[in-house]
Amino acid sequence: MPDRLTKEQRSALMGRVRQKDTAPELALRSALHRRGLRFRKNVRGLPGSPDVVFPGAKVAVFVDGDFWHGRDFAAWSAKLQPFWKAKIERNIERDRGNVADLEALGWQVLRVWEKDVKKRLPDVVEEVASLVSARRAGRRVRAGAGLDVQATVRLG
Template sequence: MPDNLTPEQRSYCMSRIKGKDTGLEMRVRSELHRRGFRFRKHVKELPGKPDVVFTKAKVAVFIDGDFWHGYGFSEWRHKVSDFWKKKIQSNIERDRRNHEELVKMGWTVIRLWQHDLEQDFNRCIARIIEAVRG
Protein backbone atom coordinates (compact mmCIF):
# COMPACT_ATOMS: atom_id res chain seq x y z
CA MET A 1 0.00 0.00 0.00
CA PRO A 2 1.55 3.34 -1.02
CA ASP A 3 2.13 6.06 1.53
CA ASN A 4 -0.37 8.91 1.19
CA LEU A 5 2.03 11.44 2.76
CA THR A 6 4.97 13.21 1.20
CA PRO A 7 8.41 12.18 2.51
CA GLU A 8 8.58 15.44 4.47
CA GLN A 9 5.15 14.86 6.07
CA ARG A 10 6.02 11.24 6.92
CA SER A 11 9.34 12.32 8.42
CA TYR A 12 7.57 14.91 10.58
CA CYS A 13 4.97 12.38 11.77
CA MET A 14 7.58 9.77 12.64
CA SER A 15 9.73 12.33 14.47
CA ARG A 16 6.82 13.05 16.82
CA ILE A 17 6.75 9.47 18.15
CA LYS A 18 8.14 9.28 21.67
CA GLY A 19 11.18 7.14 22.39
CA LYS A 20 10.69 6.90 26.13
CA ASP A 21 7.90 7.33 28.64
CA THR A 22 5.47 5.86 26.13
CA GLY A 23 1.94 4.96 27.17
CA LEU A 24 2.86 1.29 27.59
CA GLU A 25 5.95 2.12 29.66
CA MET A 26 3.94 4.38 31.93
CA ARG A 27 1.24 1.73 32.32
CA VAL A 28 3.80 -0.96 33.27
CA ARG A 29 5.62 1.34 35.69
CA SER A 30 2.37 2.49 37.25
CA GLU A 31 1.23 -1.09 37.85
CA LEU A 32 4.58 -2.13 39.33
CA HIS A 33 4.59 0.92 41.59
CA ARG A 34 0.98 0.23 42.65
CA ARG A 35 2.09 -3.26 43.67
CA GLY A 36 4.84 -1.83 45.86
CA PHE A 37 7.86 -2.28 43.60
CA ARG A 38 10.48 0.44 43.35
CA PHE A 39 12.81 0.73 40.40
CA ARG A 40 14.88 3.07 38.29
CA LYS A 41 14.08 4.00 34.72
CA HIS A 42 16.24 4.53 31.63
CA VAL A 43 19.52 3.83 33.41
CA LYS A 44 22.23 5.38 31.22
CA GLU A 45 25.01 3.28 32.70
CA LEU A 46 23.49 0.04 31.37
CA PRO A 47 23.63 -1.11 27.74
CA GLY A 48 20.47 -0.06 25.91
CA LYS A 49 19.20 2.13 28.78
CA PRO A 50 16.53 -0.34 29.94
CA ASP A 51 13.05 1.08 30.46
CA VAL A 52 12.69 -0.36 33.97
CA VAL A 53 15.62 -1.45 36.16
CA PHE A 54 15.59 -3.34 39.45
CA THR A 55 19.15 -2.73 40.61
CA LYS A 56 19.30 -5.10 43.60
CA ALA A 57 17.69 -7.98 41.72
CA LYS A 58 19.71 -7.16 38.57
CA VAL A 59 16.63 -7.29 36.35
CA ALA A 60 16.43 -5.07 33.26
CA VAL A 61 13.10 -4.68 31.46
CA PHE A 62 12.70 -3.43 27.90
CA ILE A 63 9.25 -2.46 26.61
CA ASP A 64 9.47 -2.67 22.83
CA GLY A 65 7.11 -1.44 20.15
CA ASP A 66 6.45 -4.11 17.52
CA PHE A 67 7.29 -1.85 14.56
CA TRP A 68 10.36 -0.07 15.93
CA HIS A 69 12.02 -3.20 17.27
CA GLY A 70 11.03 -5.42 14.35
CA TYR A 71 8.75 -8.06 15.82
CA GLY A 72 8.23 -10.66 13.06
CA PHE A 73 10.24 -8.42 10.72
CA SER A 74 10.95 -11.14 8.18
CA GLU A 75 7.19 -11.43 7.54
CA TRP A 76 6.62 -7.76 6.74
CA ARG A 77 10.00 -6.32 5.72
CA HIS A 78 8.95 -6.42 2.05
CA LYS A 79 6.23 -3.85 2.82
CA VAL A 80 8.57 -1.06 3.94
CA SER A 81 11.04 1.14 2.09
CA ASP A 82 14.77 0.48 2.08
CA PHE A 83 15.22 3.25 4.66
CA TRP A 84 12.97 1.46 7.16
CA LYS A 85 14.48 -1.94 6.37
CA LYS A 86 17.90 -0.60 7.28
CA LYS A 87 16.66 1.30 10.35
CA ILE A 88 14.68 -1.59 11.83
CA GLN A 89 17.39 -4.14 11.07
CA SER A 90 19.92 -1.95 12.90
CA ASN A 91 17.50 -1.67 15.85
CA ILE A 92 17.20 -5.47 15.97
CA GLU A 93 20.99 -5.88 15.92
CA ARG A 94 21.50 -3.20 18.58
CA ASP A 95 18.86 -4.84 20.81
CA ARG A 96 20.64 -8.19 20.44
CA ARG A 97 24.03 -6.68 21.35
CA ASN A 98 22.60 -4.88 24.40
CA HIS A 99 20.88 -8.08 25.56
CA GLU A 100 24.10 -10.07 25.28
CA GLU A 101 26.11 -7.41 27.13
CA LEU A 102 23.62 -7.28 29.98
CA VAL A 103 23.60 -11.07 30.34
CA LYS A 104 27.44 -11.08 30.42
CA MET A 105 27.21 -8.52 33.23
CA GLY A 106 24.97 -10.90 35.20
CA TRP A 107 21.62 -9.23 34.54
CA THR A 108 18.31 -10.94 33.84
CA VAL A 109 16.78 -9.32 30.75
CA ILE A 110 13.05 -9.24 30.13
CA ARG A 111 11.80 -8.02 26.77
CA LEU A 112 8.11 -7.20 26.67
CA TRP A 113 6.61 -6.71 23.24
CA GLN A 114 3.80 -4.26 22.57
CA HIS A 115 1.44 -6.98 21.34
CA ASP A 116 2.08 -9.14 24.44
CA LEU A 117 1.28 -6.23 26.75
CA GLU A 118 -1.87 -5.47 24.81
CA GLN A 119 -3.01 -9.12 24.81
CA ASP A 120 -2.16 -10.16 28.39
CA PHE A 121 -0.94 -7.27 30.48
CA ASN A 122 -1.19 -9.12 33.79
CA ARG A 123 0.95 -12.02 32.54
CA CYS A 124 3.66 -9.56 31.50
CA ILE A 125 3.60 -7.94 34.93
CA ALA A 126 3.79 -11.40 36.52
CA ARG A 127 6.93 -12.18 34.45
CA ILE A 128 8.64 -9.12 35.85
CA ILE A 129 7.60 -9.87 39.43
CA GLU A 130 8.78 -13.48 39.15
CA ALA A 131 12.19 -12.34 37.92
CA VAL A 132 12.56 -9.68 40.61
CA ARG A 133 11.58 -12.03 43.40
CA GLY A 134 13.92 -14.70 42.01
Protein backbone atom coordinates in the same frame (compact mmCIF):
# COMPACT_ATOMS: atom_id res chain seq x y z
CA MET B 1 8.82 4.55 -4.17
CA PRO B 2 10.45 7.76 -2.95
CA ASP B 3 9.48 9.38 0.32
CA ARG B 4 6.63 11.84 -0.22
CA LEU B 5 7.85 14.05 2.59
CA THR B 6 10.77 16.43 2.43
CA LYS B 7 13.78 15.69 4.59
CA GLU B 8 12.68 18.43 7.00
CA GLN B 9 9.10 17.12 7.19
CA ARG B 10 10.30 13.56 7.79
CA SER B 11 12.69 14.78 10.50
CA ALA B 12 9.89 16.69 12.25
CA LEU B 13 7.59 13.67 12.05
CA MET B 14 10.21 11.28 13.40
CA GLY B 15 11.09 13.73 16.16
CA ARG B 16 7.57 13.31 17.54
CA VAL B 17 7.95 9.54 17.99
CA ARG B 18 8.23 8.92 21.74
CA GLN B 19 11.35 7.13 22.87
CA LYS B 20 10.48 6.89 26.54
CA ASP B 21 7.37 7.14 28.68
CA THR B 22 5.26 5.52 25.97
CA ALA B 23 1.74 4.39 26.89
CA PRO B 24 2.80 0.71 27.23
CA GLU B 25 5.77 1.70 29.43
CA LEU B 26 3.56 3.84 31.65
CA ALA B 27 0.99 1.04 31.94
CA LEU B 28 3.64 -1.51 32.91
CA ARG B 29 5.36 0.79 35.41
CA SER B 30 2.03 1.69 37.01
CA ALA B 31 1.06 -1.98 37.34
CA LEU B 32 4.47 -2.90 38.77
CA HIS B 33 4.22 -0.07 41.29
CA ARG B 34 0.72 -1.21 42.33
CA ARG B 35 2.22 -4.66 42.83
CA GLY B 36 4.65 -3.12 45.32
CA LEU B 37 7.74 -3.36 43.13
CA ARG B 38 10.11 -0.41 43.17
CA PHE B 39 12.45 0.29 40.29
CA ARG B 40 14.37 2.89 38.34
CA LYS B 41 13.39 3.94 34.85
CA ASN B 42 15.43 4.64 31.72
CA VAL B 43 18.82 4.11 33.37
CA ARG B 44 21.23 5.80 31.00
CA GLY B 45 24.36 4.19 32.45
CA LEU B 46 23.30 0.74 31.28
CA PRO B 47 23.48 -0.55 27.70
CA GLY B 48 20.27 0.36 25.87
CA SER B 49 18.91 2.49 28.76
CA PRO B 50 16.39 -0.14 29.92
CA ASP B 51 12.84 1.09 30.46
CA VAL B 52 12.51 -0.51 33.91
CA VAL B 53 15.49 -1.49 36.07
CA PHE B 54 15.66 -3.39 39.35
CA PRO B 55 19.26 -2.63 40.40
CA GLY B 56 19.44 -4.95 43.43
CA ALA B 57 18.13 -7.91 41.46
CA LYS B 58 20.07 -6.90 38.33
CA VAL B 59 16.96 -7.23 36.15
CA ALA B 60 16.49 -4.96 33.14
CA VAL B 61 13.14 -4.73 31.33
CA PHE B 62 12.62 -3.28 27.87
CA VAL B 63 9.16 -2.53 26.45
CA ASP B 64 9.66 -2.80 22.70
CA GLY B 65 7.40 -1.18 20.15
CA ASP B 66 6.11 -3.82 17.75
CA PHE B 67 7.04 -1.88 14.61
CA TRP B 68 10.32 -0.29 15.63
CA HIS B 69 11.76 -3.45 17.15
CA GLY B 70 10.50 -5.83 14.46
CA ARG B 71 7.78 -8.01 15.95
CA ASP B 72 7.13 -10.76 13.35
CA PHE B 73 9.54 -8.88 11.08
CA ALA B 74 9.99 -11.73 8.61
CA ALA B 75 6.26 -11.69 7.87
CA TRP B 76 6.10 -8.04 6.82
CA SER B 77 9.63 -6.84 6.08
CA ALA B 78 9.25 -7.41 2.32
CA LYS B 79 6.59 -4.68 2.22
CA LEU B 80 8.99 -2.01 3.48
CA GLN B 81 11.07 0.44 1.52
CA PRO B 82 14.78 -0.51 1.68
CA PHE B 83 15.51 2.43 4.01
CA TRP B 84 12.92 1.30 6.57
CA LYS B 85 13.84 -2.36 6.27
CA ALA B 86 17.47 -1.50 7.02
CA LYS B 87 16.40 0.76 9.90
CA ILE B 88 14.38 -1.98 11.61
CA GLU B 89 17.16 -4.53 11.00
CA ARG B 90 19.64 -2.16 12.69
CA ASN B 91 17.25 -1.77 15.63
CA ILE B 92 17.00 -5.55 16.00
CA GLU B 93 20.78 -5.93 15.90
CA ARG B 94 21.24 -3.08 18.39
CA ASP B 95 18.73 -4.78 20.71
CA ARG B 96 20.70 -8.04 20.52
CA GLY B 97 23.93 -6.20 21.26
CA ASN B 98 22.41 -4.44 24.27
CA VAL B 99 21.15 -7.77 25.64
CA ALA B 100 24.60 -9.33 25.21
CA ASP B 101 26.27 -6.34 26.90
CA LEU B 102 23.87 -6.44 29.84
CA GLU B 103 24.28 -10.19 30.26
CA ALA B 104 28.06 -9.78 30.24
CA LEU B 105 27.60 -7.38 33.17
CA GLY B 106 25.56 -10.00 35.06
CA TRP B 107 22.09 -8.64 34.30
CA GLN B 108 19.06 -10.68 33.36
CA VAL B 109 17.08 -9.08 30.55
CA LEU B 110 13.37 -9.28 29.88
CA ARG B 111 12.10 -7.80 26.61
CA VAL B 112 8.34 -7.49 26.22
CA TRP B 113 6.36 -6.42 23.19
CA GLU B 114 4.01 -3.45 23.46
CA LYS B 115 1.21 -5.74 22.24
CA ASP B 116 1.71 -8.02 25.24
CA VAL B 117 1.67 -5.10 27.66
CA LYS B 118 -1.59 -3.92 26.11
CA LYS B 119 -3.29 -7.33 25.91
CA ARG B 120 -1.63 -9.41 28.66
CA LEU B 121 -0.55 -6.90 31.29
CA PRO B 122 -1.23 -9.21 34.28
CA ASP B 123 0.92 -11.94 32.68
CA VAL B 124 3.73 -9.49 32.01
CA VAL B 125 3.60 -8.12 35.56
CA GLU B 126 3.65 -11.66 36.98
CA GLU B 127 6.64 -12.56 34.81
CA VAL B 128 8.57 -9.47 35.93
CA ALA B 129 7.67 -10.02 39.59
CA SER B 130 8.69 -13.69 39.46
CA LEU B 131 11.99 -12.87 37.80
CA VAL B 132 12.81 -10.11 40.29
CA SER B 133 11.85 -12.33 43.23
CA ALA B 134 14.01 -15.21 42.00
CA ARG B 135 16.98 -12.95 41.36
CA ARG B 136 16.65 -11.35 44.80
CA ALA B 137 16.68 -14.85 46.29
CA GLY B 138 19.94 -15.49 44.44
CA ARG B 139 18.54 -17.81 41.81
CA ARG B 140 19.36 -17.45 38.13
CA VAL B 141 16.21 -18.35 36.25
CA ARG B 142 15.13 -18.72 32.68
CA ALA B 143 12.17 -16.40 32.51
CA GLY B 144 9.44 -16.70 29.94
CA ALA B 145 8.81 -20.43 30.46
CA GLY B 146 5.76 -21.39 28.46
CA LEU B 147 5.83 -18.13 26.54
CA ASP B 148 7.12 -17.27 23.09
CA VAL B 149 10.59 -15.94 23.86
CA GLN B 150 13.18 -14.20 21.75
CA ALA B 151 16.63 -12.87 22.61
CA THR B 152 17.18 -13.51 26.33
CA VAL B 153 13.57 -13.48 27.40
CA ARG B 154 10.72 -12.28 25.29
CA LEU B 155 7.05 -12.44 26.15
CA GLY B 156 4.69 -12.83 23.23
